Amino acid sequence: MAKRSGRRGFNTRTDNKPEFRINEHIRVPEIRLVGENVEEIGEAVGQQLEAGTVYPTRAAKDWARKVELDLVEISPNAKPPVVKIIDFNKFLYEKKKKEKEIKAKAAKTVIKEIRFGPNTDDHDFDFKVRHAKGFLEDGAKVKAYVHFRGRTIVFKERGELLLLRFLKELEDYGTAEALPKMEGRRMIVMISPKKSKKK
Structure with missing residues (x-):
């Protein structure tokens, strides 16, 4: 059973409003124990656990102490509450890491706006097409x-024709998520880049 280095006191967490109750802060009489390591913990403490x-x-608190891990409440509103016996610091680290990854993925979706008027001339149209190609390539x-x-x-029809022509010019670079709509x-259309990025 892997033990954490730098053993800290079993009841050292003193946050005002901890996100998770752990160890002595869990005061219900019964808990439901879950986790991939339950059987392994059972072997370490000489109990058959499922x-x-x-x-x-x-x-459960005694078992957590014996293996030098924490009893952590995962679902406080369940009846009885659901807990795991894990390294709390490692658990928080993994949780923050996942949240960071989710945030990073969300931040990667950049949306660039290109505005037309219903009477946009060819020169302005071509200029905007070039810009859009660059954005989609990126x-x-x-x-x-x-x-x-x-x-x-x-001039709604004129606007729709203009956007459809715009989509046609960009068909090698991106795909419309839906047809133009008011x-x-x-009148708006959203274009997603095709998989191949700029070489």
């Missing part, structure tokens, strides 16, 4: 929209 079984909390999404000011709202006074 994951998912309900045990007296006092006994892995960013492109949100293209036609903004209708005042009476130009009557949102307020804007």
Whole structure:
């Protein structure tokens, strides 16, 4: 059974509002013990333990002490609460690491906006197509929209044709997530980059 280095006191956590109750802070009479290491802990403490079984909390605290790990409450609202016997510091580290990875993945989705008017000329259109190609090659999404000011709202068809032409120009670089649609006074289309990034 792997033991953690730098053994700390069993009841040293004094956070005002800890996210998880551990060790002596768990005061319910019974708990449900889960985890991949339950049988291994059972061997270490000379008990036959099964994951998912309900045990007296006092006994579970004793087992955690014997293997120099922590009793950590994972699901406090379950009846009885669900706990694991694990290294709490390692558990927190893994949790933070996962949260960081999720955050990093979310942050990678960059959206670049490209705005048109219903009367955009060819020169301006080509200029915006070049920009969009660059954004898509870099892995960013492109949100293209036609903004209708005042009476130009009557030119919805013109705006749709413009966006469809824009999509056609970018078909080697990205794919439309849906057909152009109206949102307020804007007709919008979202384009996701194709898998191959800039070489």
